[in-house]
Amino acid sequence: MTEPRPDRRATRPVVTGIGVTAPNGLGTHAYWQATLDGKSGLGRITRFDATRYPVRVAGEVTEFDDTEHVPSRLAVQTDHWSHLGLAAADMALHDAGVKPGDLPEYEMAVVTASSSGGTEFGQREIEKLWSQGPQYVGVYQSIAWFYAATTGQISIRYGMRGPCGVICAEQAGGLDVMAQARRLLRQDATIVVTGGTDASLCPYGLVAQIATGMLSPRDDPERAYLPFDTDACGYVPGEGGAMLIMEEETAARARGARPYGAIAGYGATFDPRPEPGRQPRSNLGRAITLALREAGVTPGDVDVVFADAHGTPGHDLAEAHAIATVFGPYGVPVTAPKTMTGRLYAGGAALDVATALLSVRDGVIPPTVGVRAADPACELDLVRATPRDGPVRNALVLARGHGGFNAALLVTAP
Amino acid sequence: MTTFTLDDMRRIMGGCAGVPESLDLADDIGEIPFTDLGYDSLAVLEMAARIQQELGVRIPDDAVDEMKTPQAAVDYVNRRLAA
Incomplete structure (x- = not known):
């Protein structure tokens, strides 16, 4: 691994942009308002008929329209989880006031977390394989399922050719990427797009989660996920996440950015x-x-x-x-x-x-x-x-x- | 006899590979290389797969390599249909 540059040892990483795609709000403002109002995004699964599944409540990002929020050329080759990530990254860049075209391409890095990869895309292609034959399986299956797909597509979309990677450590990965982003700022990166999304609420994705035995079997969205309650019975799975723009503080302030925090x-x-x-x-x-x-x-x-x-x-x-x-x-x-x-x-x-x-x-x-x-x-x-x-x-x-x-x-x- | 037109090609391009943000498929795109239009080799491979399914013509991989433009793809498919 590259040694920290001497002038970057004291780097103070700050977050200058936030993008949110969450079940209870699309966009940072909507999400934060809903969260302060105690407005939940949990509900009965609508993506498919889950009636006969042992888990029927989830947090779906219902307002999100893949064709509206992701350019079609990108949408066809990526899973829903990447769509949520691409949309969040775009919001975060706008929020930070970063114009990727103005920055040195090798100083922009992307590190995201993923836990399930592209299960919905994969399920669709596997269905084609079984019902129609191998020649009907789309070429994009080769890249869409892959954990690093969101990172890669963000990198390509904005010409960010600095260090890129993905961390898969389930829920912990969303914090591990921030540490990795910080590490990159101490080396050659000037800005890092970091964060994570997941979206695995198709039948195949849900079944894989149910196998842990830790998901809530309850039908009432208000009583399904009760951490630290005597009535706790498991958790509700959801989709979405957040992307952040991380920069070194001095550089961020020099370009007029207003950090949320460090x-x-x-x-x-x-x-x-x-x-x-x-x-x-x-x-x-x-x-x-x-x-x-x-x-x-x-x-x-x-x-x-x-x-x-x-x-x-x-x-x-x-x-x-x-x-x-x-x-x-x-x-x-x-x-x-x-x-x-x-x-x-x-x-x-x-x-x-x-x-x-x-x-x-x-x-x-x-x-x-x-x-x-x-x-x-x-x-x-x-x-x-x-x-x-x-x-x-x-x-x-x-x-x-x-x-x-x-x-x-x-x-x-x- | 079935013929394959540039409009058929436009429909297949948009349907299976999407439309690059700077592109209007209705424009005069026939002679512009796919790479300049914003379609990489994977996209052209996907288009070829869809054409094969729709028309039942076989398109070997090396033929895909030669389809540098939408018009070249149309011409190739029509040659196969006529053969």
């Missing part, structure tokens, strides 16, 4: 292999400690924690324990606005970072909806039902990826 600290850990007869152990707490240490802040400086909020009792308890160990019981406001979107996998943590930055900007903590009977075993100061006023200077975002990934990222006021 990426101040990051930590990532992996859980130990589960052992028969032993309770699973979580290293999430150590990820939190690493992020705070790197940022040089104490637990008392943190104004809010955006929880991973898995929605299954064991995972919720493990996360609550990690938070309470670092911050003390009921020691910090905790929220999970993803109760309004479902878990968006690679898009979820990226959206939480966007939400945390908006929280810092406006000095308000968005609510966790649906939770009525907070589990006393969790010992969390959960921000419920309505937003709580700030100030919010430091916001910690947590994410866990299926299989043992943990990540924590601290965003701070600009």
Whole structure:
């Protein structure tokens, strides 16, 4: 790996643009308004007839029209998940006031997270294979399914020829990409498009998720996803996510950009292999400690924690324990606005970072909806039902990826 | 006898490969190379696959390589149809 350039060791990465494609709002403004209003995007699956599936509620981005939001030449060769990512990236670039054509092409980088790849596209092509024959399978299947497709298409669309990559660590990947983006800013990149989306709500994609046994089987969208509640029964899957524009602070301010906030600290850990007869152990707490240490802040400086909020009792308890160990019981406001979107996998943590930055900007903590009977075993100061006023200077975002990934990222006021 | 026209080609191009943002398919595009129109080799391969399904003519891969422009594709297909 390239050594940091001497003049970039002290890089302070800031976020100057945000683009959101979420089940409860398309575009940053619509999403943030809905989130503060406690407006949920969860509902019965409409994309296909899910009546006979064991999971029937999801967070669909219903307002999104692929043909309206993505140029047709790009749309035909990409999956719905990439469409959501391309649209979010375009919004983020506009928001940041970045004109890619004016920047050196090798200094623009793209790093996105993906968890499922292009399952809907893949399902369509597999159906053609079975029903019509191999000659009917489109050539774009070769590139559309691939985890790096969103990154690649963003790179091509805007002529961003700097370092590009994808990180697949399920929900944690949405934070891991921010750390990778930061690393690239310390090398040769001037701006990085980063974040993530996922969209796997076709039958094939949903069935793959159901296999974990952790999805909510409930039909009532208001009672389906209740993290940290005594009535928790699994999580609701969703689609969408967020893309961010990350730049080095001095350069960003020199071009007149107004940062939402800075990426101040990051930590990532992996859980130990589960052992028969032993309770699973979580290293999430150590990820939190690493992020705070790197940022040089104490637990008392943190104004809010955006929880991973898995929605299954064991995972919720493990996360609550990690938070309470670092911050003390009921020691910090905790929220999970993803109760309004479902878990968006690679898009979820990226959206939480966007939400945390908006929280810092406006000095308000968005609510966790649906939770009525907070589990006393969790010992969390959960921000419920309505937003709580700030100030919010430091916001910690947590994410866990299926299989043992943990990540924590601290965003701070600009 | 069936003939394959430039309008048929336009329909196939837009249908399976989309329309580049700067392009109007209704323009006089017959002699402009696909690459200049904004269609890469993968796009031309996809067009060839759709033509084969629609008309039942076989288009070998090396013939696809020779279809540099929409008109060249139309001419090739008509030669195959006449053969």
